[in-house]
Amino acid sequence: MAGQIKDKDAYQRLNYLYQAAHCVLSQNPDNVELARFYCSTQRTIARRLVLRQDPSVKRTVCKKCCSLLIPGVSATTRQRRKKGKIRFTVMRCLSCGHTKKLLNNPDYCLWADRPEAQLEQPPKLPETTNILSTQSFTCERAQPVDQCVLCPGKPRTVEGEAISQRGVDVS
Amino acid sequence: STESLVQATIPFEMGKIVGLQSQSRSQAETSTQVFLKSSIRNFRGADATSPLSYKAVMLEYSRPKKEKVKRRSKGSRMNAAQKRRMKLFTIRPEHQRYELFLPLHHLWRQYITDVCSGLKPTSSPQFLQQKLLKADLHGAVLSVVRSRCPSYVGTTGILVQEFKHVFKIITKENKVKVIPKRNSVFSLEMGGFTSFIYGSRFEQRASERSAKKFKVRGTIDL
Ligand SMILES: [Zn+2]
Numbered sequence A: 001m002a003g004q005i006k007d008k009d010a011y012q013r014l015n016y017l018y019q020a021a022h023c024v025l026s027q028n029p030d031n032v033e034l035a036r037f038y039c040s041t042q043r044t045i046a047r048r049l050v051l052r053q054d055p056s057v058k059r060t061v062c063k064k065c066c067s068l069l070i071p072g073v074s075a076t077t078r079q080r081r082k083k084g085k086i087r088f089t090v091m092r093c094l095s096c097g098h099t100k101k102l103l104n105n106p107d108y109c110l111w112a113d114r115p116e117a118q119l120e121q122p123p124k125l126p127e128t129t130n131i132l133s134t135q136s137f138t139c140e141r142a143q144p145v146d147q148c149v150l151c152p153g154k155p156r157t158v159e160g161e162a163i164s165q166r167g168v169d170v171s
Numbered sequence B: 001s002t003e004s005l006v007q008a009t010i011p012f013e014m015g016k017i018v019g020l021q022s023q024s025r026s027q028a029e030t031s032t033q034v035f036l037k038s039s040i041r042n043f044r045g046a047d048a049t050s051p052l053s054y055k056a057v058m059l060e061y062s063r064p065k066k067e068k069v070k071r072r073s074k075g076s077r078m079n080a081a082q083k084r085r086m087k088l089f090t091i092r093p094e095h096q097r098y099e100l101f102l103p104l105h106h107l108w109r110q111y112i113t114d115v116c117s118g119l120k121p122t123s124s125p126q127f128l129q130q131k132l133l134k135a136d137l138h139g140a141v142l143s144v145v146r147s148r149c150p151s152y153v154g155t156t157g158i159l160v161q162e163f164k165h166v167f168k169i170i171t172k173e174n175k176v177k178v179i180p181k182r183n184s185v186f187s188l189e190m191g192g193f194t195s196f197i198y199g200s201r202f203e204q205r206a207s208e209r210s211a212k213k214f215k216v217r218g219t220i221d222l
Helices: A008-027 A032-048 A115-119 A127-138 A145-150 A158-170 B002-007 B012-018 B025-039 B049-054 B080-086 B098-115 B125-134
Strands: A075-081 A087-093 A099-103 B141-147 B156-162 B166-171 B176-180 B184-190 B193-198
Touching (some): A008 B098, B125 B193
Antiparallel strands (some): A075 A087, A087 A099, B141 B156, B156 B166, B166 B176
16 A cells, blocks of 8 residues: 555655656756756755655756756766776766766666665664663763774774673673 | 758657657747757857857867866865855746746646545545645645735745745746745645645745644634
8 A cells, every 4th residue: 555655745745846847947948946946955855854865866966056967958968988998977067067977887786776775674783782872871971882883993992992891791 | 961960850760769759949949049058168148049150169068277176165065155156046037937837837736636645525624734734835826815914915826936934936927926924824726625824834944844743733823
């Protein structure tokens, strides 16, 4: 049933705004301002509700000024090559000049299409961190605890070390 | 021979595959103008054809001389001052024509019927109100019913932009009216239902509304 989808209203709204931007541009390709307004509204909504937008949508909106990028109308599309064989598709926004470079790779698989993305399980944190985050008040001036536990690359402070040991003890 | 190649018509079958639609003469005119404007450097206004008649034109958009910009501007996002300076969202007067926004209104109608799951005459007003609170209003036909300032009353038009404190409405007389939300009541007509929007309770940005929870409070004084 369609009602089961979470945030269905918001997705419909995003969809409408994206279509409205297209509609405005198709009426007069010069009216970039309004299309830009709709796209930026769309982006703020998605950011506020933490909704993922499809890559095909993200690739047609300028990151800098939020214009809708339509090749030949509000953007230019060119094929460029770096020294070696690597080829890029370069999209250039005609209103602000910002460029988007996309690697030409026919075998590229979007994250959403990969099998491991379908599992819908965020990587499980070790149980100690859960305890830690509730117990982090034990030490006054430790850094944010999950920072030093989760990123082993970062040098741990002495306090962080103490806490993590205590956490292990508790578990 | 190159010229004949450039001016050749697209074969019918290929056009069908790509899904080409022929445009009306005026539409084709405007899109050509816009294309030339965006792709010729130093384009000067309406006399687009005069340089075309006597000299070769570079169609490639060439960037202006690369200037050594400060490192700071490397970030891709703009700040608010830059946005204001570039006038990112102001609609230019030549686009302020009512008929340009009619397709937007039709699109909005389809959208709102979809959101309200069919917009049947039997659906309950509460359900519609709940949906409408979270829906987008750009493209709707709004009219001012009541207002502290009597000169706003009666203004009707398509909502073009919604800001935090203000609705921008384009009227049939091709005028963009800026109407403050505070102390005004708007009416919204959709598929036989009329809803009233109390502007004083609506003072948020268009994007904030979909995340916010509305409280039911009875008293609205105007
Ligand atoms: Zn841009």
